[in-house]
Amino acid sequence: MAQGNEQIAWPVESVPDSDALYYRVHRQFWAITGPNPGAFRDRCNPCSVCGDKKFRYDAMDKNYKCGKCDMVLPGGGMSTDWAKYSTPEDARKRAAKPAENAVAVAQAGSVRAVPGMLVEHNPVLGNRAHTNVKGDKKSAPDGTQIRVLLSRVFQTILPL
C-alpha cells in the first residue's frame, strides 16, 4: 500500500541495481508460474486537497497526480520491499491477508530496465524496506505493455 504521508523514520537511500525487491501478490493475481500482469499496479493515497481517489502518472514530472485537481500525490507507486531491510516472509506479513499472498522477487536493475520504471527507496514508519516502483502502469496502451514486461521480470520466491 502506498504510504506517503506517514512520518519518515529512516533516511532515503539509493537502491543498487543488483539488490532484490520483494513484491507481494494476492492469489487472485497469481498463476502457476508467477504473477499475472494484473498484479502490477500503482497505489496512491487519496488527494489531500480534494479527497479524490483517482490518480494519474505524469511522466514528465515523474510524479503521481490527483486525477481531479492535479495535485502531486507523494509516495505513490507500486510498493515493494528492499531485500536489504526485509525478507520475503516479512513482505508477506505486511499484506492485509498474508495467507492469501505470494511473494515475487526481481533485481532492481531488471525493473529499471523496463521502460519508464523508476525504483525509489521510500521508507515509511514501520517499514524501512518500503520501495516504490514508479512509472506508468495504467495508460492505454503503454501501461498494458509495462505490466506484461514487469510480469516477466518478477519471479516466484515465496509461493502461495
Added chain:
Amino acid sequence: MPKTAPLLLKKSPSIADFDTTSASAKHSFGGGMCNFGDLLDQEIEAALDHEKPVEGSAIPVQFGFGPEILSKQNPVAAIHGYVLGTHQDWNASRIAKDRPCYIGNNLTIWAENPEISEGKNALDRALEAGRKILKLKDNWDGEGSVGYAKATYNRTEQFLRKHEAWLLQKVGEYIPTLEIEPGPEGSIDLHWKTPKYELLVNIPVDETAPASFYGDDYKKNAFKGTFPQDETNEALILWLKEMSK
C-alpha cells in the same frame, strides 16, 4: 471408425454471405433464406445415416474420411472444423446455432480430431473459468482493490465472441486458449501466453474508453495499440491467428 463423417458443403456462396456475428446466422442460397443450423442439421443427419451425398439437397454434399479429402478441396495448411461426436453433440453445440465455419470455398464440418475439439471449446471454458472474478467485490483483498462488474465481463465476452467469429470466418481458426484475469482497477485482462508469443488485451471498466493491447514474440517483434471496445481489430486477429498455429 464411428460415423462422424466430415462433410463438405461445396459451392457455397461468398464469405460476405456469412454473418457469423449474429445469434442465428443465416445464409442465402438457391434463392431462399435458410437457417444454417437447420440446414446443417439435416445434412449431418444424412451423413451420419447414409455417408453418401444427399440427393436433392440444396447444397451438394460430398462425404469422406480423413484429412485427405479436405486437403484436396482446400489446400489451406490449417483446416479446422467442428467435432461431431454424435448428432446430439451437434445439437448441443453453440456452433450449430451461430458459428458456421467457412474455409476457402467450402463450409466444412470435420470430425475425429481432438485438437479441433480443444479449439472449439476453449473459449467457452475460458469464459466459464473467468467468471469467478465476478465474486471479487470492492476491497476483496482487504487493501482497497476494486471489484469486478458484470457489465465489464459481458463486454469482455462480447469482445471475445466477436473476434472468434471473425477469426473463424477469415481463416477458419478458433480463438487460441487464453486466461481471463483480473486487471487493474476493475478492468479485465485477456491473456494469451505460448512459448512463442504473449499477448495481453485490457478491457476497461469505462465502456467509452478504448481497449488496449500489447503483444510480442519475446524478441524484437512487438505491437501495441488501442481500439474501441465494440469493434474488431485486424492486427489482433492476425496475432491470434499466428498464436493458434
